[in-house]
Structure formats: structure tokens, C-alpha cells
Amino acid sequence: SPQTLYTYPENFRAFKVLVAAQYSGAKVTTDPAFVFGDTNKTPAFLNKFPLGKVPAFESSDGRCIFESNAICWAVANDELRGASPMDQAQVVAWMSFADNEILPASCTWVFPCMGIMSFNKGNTERAKEDVRKALQCLNTHLLTRTFLVGERITLADVSVCCTLLHLYQYVLDAGFRKPFQNANRWFTTMINQPQVKAVIGDLKMCDKMAQFDP
Amino acid sequence: SPQTLYTYPENFRAFKVLVAAQYSGAKVTTDPAFVFGDTNKTPAFLNKFPLGKVPAFESSDGRCIFESNAICWAVANDELRGASPMDQAQVVAWMSFADNEILPASCTWVFPCMGIMSFNKGNTERAKEDVRKALQCLNTHLLTRTFLVGERITLADVSVCCTLLHLYQYVLDAGFRKPFQNANRWFTTMINQPQVKAVIGDLKMCDKMAQFDP
Amino acid sequence: MALELAHETIWFDKWRVDDAERQFYENK
Structure with a gap:
């Protein structure tokens, strides 16, 4: 029976859920009638989801x-969630890592390039530093591993991969990502997985670092 | 056999772990030799924890x-983690809620009052609004429930309660918290649990909203 | 997509708060 995901298109947070469902086989459909900014402000929606967020x-x-x-956890299976407590x-650690160490820096650096918010040089330079630290941490961890936790893909890989999409797509050019070969190898493995491709399509790593265009 | 938690004293993030261990019976000791700012910058520590964070x-x-x-998850038991996927x-949802909806607003509002960072009026007003929204969401959810997920205490309660400590201790005076009686009742139940008291001691809800003291 | 992303609540100041918290407790 259908399970419904409310989101707007191209939402990297929803990608995590849809990729997890591809692996677990969970039947998840996005509601075509959902209109971001309208539906999620209706009393019916707020009654179910008081924060009105997607x-x-x-x-x-x-x-x-x-x-x-949490939605990833619900649509996943035991293999994706982790075999033991x-x-x-470790899966929860990498999901938190994606939200705490990658996401703020990624949005600070990429959103101005997408015209979503104003550019601030100091914040962007700091964001680049934080992205380097996060990639370095990933790169070290992946020196001796194919995936982040155990021998198979888990929600850790799905979550970190989807949170890195904007960075690899818009600003991690060959020069910037050169020091992080293990992370690049892992990311390439991930985006070439059929279950990931089915959701995000063909992702091309950026050639030229996007700049803020005033 | 001993399991070691590295942290500085009075770290609400570590409180989550220590309270979880109180409920699960996990043996967790904090390393008395740990000096925040020194030990977590040594190669030995960074080799284990590349981000150097506690x-x-x-x-x-x-x-x-x-x-x-993630550390809470590791020291918890099945009851605290949730009985079913x-x-x-739902437990993961409330842990994320604590990190995404409460923590940013709590730090922005309370840290200037604690002398941790500078005060910004606009940010503080926005933070108060965000705290109201988060408390409203909790209050609605707790209208018909004693605890956040299921019938017993889980990591959801532990995580949200510890993330609210600064707010109830420093700024949520009787006037501000008045509209959120279910949340206040739940929070009072939590801080009076022996397993919580054993870690955070006696917490007194603030009478007077702390102000930034230039 | 850009329009919707603009509504995302991202903690852009997290690094500032993290730095301040770290310095406070290091000095403590």
C-alpha cells in the first residue's frame, strides 16, 4: 500500500529518502498534487506535520x-540501518556528520552561486575550509574502506552522498577535490549505483568552480 | 569493561549520553585526564576522532x-532506541528536531546571556520566535502523550530534554513558558527522573529571563 | 528548485556559534 512523501522537486533531503527506498524496495510515491508553499500551509497538512516542513x-x-x-530510517531495511546497534x-554518526559538518558549509558556499542568497566573502572562505575538513575526514575514513559503515551501502553512504551533491555539482572542481581521492572514488561509486541514478539521474562533477555572479 | 566518554564538564551533549547510560546500565566513565583544548588536539586523539570534537x-x-x-545510540538499549523500526x-525524528529546531535558537538566545558570544538583537528576537514554534510543536504532541515516542522514555525524550536545559534554566521564565503547559509538565517529569537527576543534578526553572549583560 | 531551497532553514551561523562555544569551554 502506498506511502506518501511530500516534497518539492530536486530536494536533496528527499533524494536521501527516495534512494533508501530504491534499496529497500519500499513503495514511496511523491504526491503530485503537493504544491510547496501552499499545501504545506494548509490546516490539514499542519495537523499532520505541525512544523510545515518538507x-x-x-x-x-x-x-x-x-x-x-527519520523518514530514511522508516523506509529503509535492516541492511541500510545497520546490522547491529x-x-x-555509526550510521547515525555519519547522518549527523552530513547535517552538522557538511550541510551548513555547503549551503553557505553554493547557495550564493545558485542565486539563492547574497554572497559574503568571509563566510564563503570559512565554508571552503570547513568543506576541506569534512572531505579530509571522509577521505581518511575511506582509505581502507569501500563504504562508510561495514561492507555494504547503508544510510550513512546515502545521507552523506546526497548532502555532497550540490558541492560536487557546482564548486568542487578538479583542483579543489584533488587531495581527496578516496572520497572522490567513493562518491563516484555512489552516483553510479543504479539505485542512486534512478533518483538523481546523471550527475556530472563540476569542471569549473561556480562563482557568485553579482 | 569500561567505555570512555571524552568531554568537558557541563556539556549538555554529553548529558544526553550519560542519561542514556543511566537508563541502559551501560558502564560509561568520563576520562578525568581529558583537558578540552589540549587532549583533543593531540595526534593520538585526532587519530581516533579526526574532527577533534567532543x-x-x-x-x-x-x-x-x-x-x-550516535554515542547515545551506542550506549542505549532497545527500549531507549525504540521497539520497532x-x-x-520517530526517535531519530525527535533527535533531529532537537538539533535542527531547538539547538540553533537556544544557542542564539542563551549563549550571549552566558557570556559565550556577542548579542545581536535581531537574531535574538528571531530565536525567541523559533523557540516558541518548537515549544508549540512539542506542546501539541504532548497533549495526549506522557512521552514523545510510545509509552516509555526513549532517546527522543532524553535528547530533547537535554537540548532544552539551557532554555529552561536561563530564559524560559513563567510568562514565556505559560502557553506550553504540556511541554512544561513533560520537562518537569523528565528532570525529576532519578536517572536524569543523577547526571544534571537539581535543575531549577528560571524565575527571571536572563538578559545579555554588556 | 532555487526558490524552494531559499525556504530551507540552514544554520548558516553554526560555525560562529561552534567557535564561540569551543573557546568559552577551552578557557573555562
């Missing part, structure tokens, strides 16, 4: 889940 | 876990 998820038995990492803890 | 955790079998929510998803 992605938002309604399970087949009517349970409403907010926060993208300790593996699950 | 809290950081080393399990009895030598597994190193970073990010506080769907309950676990």
Missing part, C-alpha cells in the same frame, strides 16, 4: 514522520 | 564514535 512522510498505516533522516550508531 | 566515545572493544546522537524512526 520532506514529510505518511506511512501506509497513517504514521506521520518529519525530519529527513553499534553499526546503527 | 563528546567523543570509545567502546570497550575499541570502536570510536563521534557525534552525540518505525518507533526508531
Whole structure:
């Protein structure tokens, strides 16, 4: 029976959920009638999801889940969530890493290039530093590993990969990403997975670092 | 066998872990030799925890876990993590809610009053609004519930409660918290739990909203 | 997509707050 994901198109947070569902086989459909900025402000929606944020998820038995990492957890399977509590803890660690160490820096650096917000040189330089640190941490961890937790793909890989999409797509040119070969190799493996391609399509790593265009 | 938590004293993120351990019975000791700003910059520490951040955790079998929510997951038990994948998803949702909806606003509002960072009037007003929204969401959810997920305390309650500590301690005076009686009731239940008291001691809700003192 | 992304709540100041918190507790 259908499970519904409320989101707007090209939402990298929703990509995490849709990729997880590709691996687990969970039936998740996005509601074509959903209009971001309208539907999520209606009393019916707010009654289910008081914060009015997306992605938002309604399970087949009517349970409403907010926060993208939680929705991933709900549509995943045991393999994706981690085989043991300790593996699950590592999965939670990398999901938090994506939200705490990658996302703020990624948005600070990329959003001005997308025309979404104004550019601030100091913030952007700091964001580049933080992206380097996060990639360095990933790169070290992936020196001896194919995937982030255990031997198979988990929500850790799905979450970190989807949170890196904007960076690899818009600003991580060959020069910037050169020191992080293990991370690049892992990211390339991820975006070439059929289950990932089915959701995000063909992702091309950027050749030229996008700049803010005043 | 001992499991070690590296942190500085009075770290609310570490409180989450220590409270979870109180409930699960996990043996977790904080390393008395740890000096924040020194130990976490040594090569030995960075080799285990490349980001150099705390809290950081080393399990009895030598597994190193970073990010506080992940450490909570590792020291918890099945009851705290959630009985089913769907309950676990709800637990992950509230842990994310604490990090995404409460923490930014709490730091922005309270840290200037604690002398941790400079005051900005606009940011503080926005933070107050965000705190109201988060408390409203909690209050609605707790109208018909004793705890956040299921019938017993889980990591959802532990995480949200510890992330609210600064707010209830410094700025949520009787006037501000008046509209959120269900949330106040739940918070009072939580801080009076022996397992919570054992970690945070006696917490007194603030009488007078702390102000930034230039 | 850009329009919707503009509504995302991102903690852009997180690095500022993290730095301040770290310095405060290092000095403590």
C-alpha cells in the first residue's frame, strides 16, 4: 500500500529518502498534487506535520514522520540501518556528520552561486575550509574502506552522498577535490549505483568552480 | 569493561549520553585526564576522532564514535532506541528536531546571556520566535502523550530534554513558558527522573529571563 | 528548485556559534 512523501522537486533531503527506498524496495510515491508553499500551509497538512516542513512522510498505516533522516530510517531495511546497534550508531554518526559538518558549509558556499542568497566573502572562505575538513575526514575514513559503515551501502553512504551533491555539482572542481581521492572514488561509486541514478539521474562533477555572479 | 566518554564538564551533549547510560546500565566513565583544548588536539586523539570534537566515545572493544546522537545510540538499549523500526524512526525524528529546531535558537538566545558570544538583537528576537514554534510543536504532541515516542522514555525524550536545559534554566521564565503547559509538565517529569537527576543534578526553572549583560 | 531551497532553514551561523562555544569551554 502506498506511502506518501511530500516534497518539492530536486530536494536533496528527499533524494536521501527516495534512494533508501530504491534499496529497500519500499513503495514511496511523491504526491503530485503537493504544491510547496501552499499545501504545506494548509490546516490539514499542519495537523499532520505541525512544523510545515518538507520532506514529510505518511506511512501506509497513517504514521506521520518529519525530519529527513527519520523518514530514511522508516523506509529503509535492516541492511541500510545497520546490522547491529553499534553499526546503527555509526550510521547515525555519519547522518549527523552530513547535517552538522557538511550541510551548513555547503549551503553557505553554493547557495550564493545558485542565486539563492547574497554572497559574503568571509563566510564563503570559512565554508571552503570547513568543506576541506569534512572531505579530509571522509577521505581518511575511506582509505581502507569501500563504504562508510561495514561492507555494504547503508544510510550513512546515502545521507552523506546526497548532502555532497550540490558541492560536487557546482564548486568542487578538479583542483579543489584533488587531495581527496578516496572520497572522490567513493562518491563516484555512489552516483553510479543504479539505485542512486534512478533518483538523481546523471550527475556530472563540476569542471569549473561556480562563482557568485553579482 | 569500561567505555570512555571524552568531554568537558557541563556539556549538555554529553548529558544526553550519560542519561542514556543511566537508563541502559551501560558502564560509561568520563576520562578525568581529558583537558578540552589540549587532549583533543593531540595526534593520538585526532587519530581516533579526526574532527577533534567532543563528546567523543570509545567502546570497550575499541570502536570510536563521534557525534552525540550516535554515542547515545551506542550506549542505549532497545527500549531507549525504540521497539520497532518505525518507533526508531520517530526517535531519530525527535533527535533531529532537537538539533535542527531547538539547538540553533537556544544557542542564539542563551549563549550571549552566558557570556559565550556577542548579542545581536535581531537574531535574538528571531530565536525567541523559533523557540516558541518548537515549544508549540512539542506542546501539541504532548497533549495526549506522557512521552514523545510510545509509552516509555526513549532517546527522543532524553535528547530533547537535554537540548532544552539551557532554555529552561536561563530564559524560559513563567510568562514565556505559560502557553506550553504540556511541554512544561513533560520537562518537569523528565528532570525529576532519578536517572536524569543523577547526571544534571537539581535543575531549577528560571524565575527571571536572563538578559545579555554588556 | 532555487526558490524552494531559499525556504530551507540552514544554520548558516553554526560555525560562529561552534567557535564561540569551543573557546568559552577551552578557557573555562
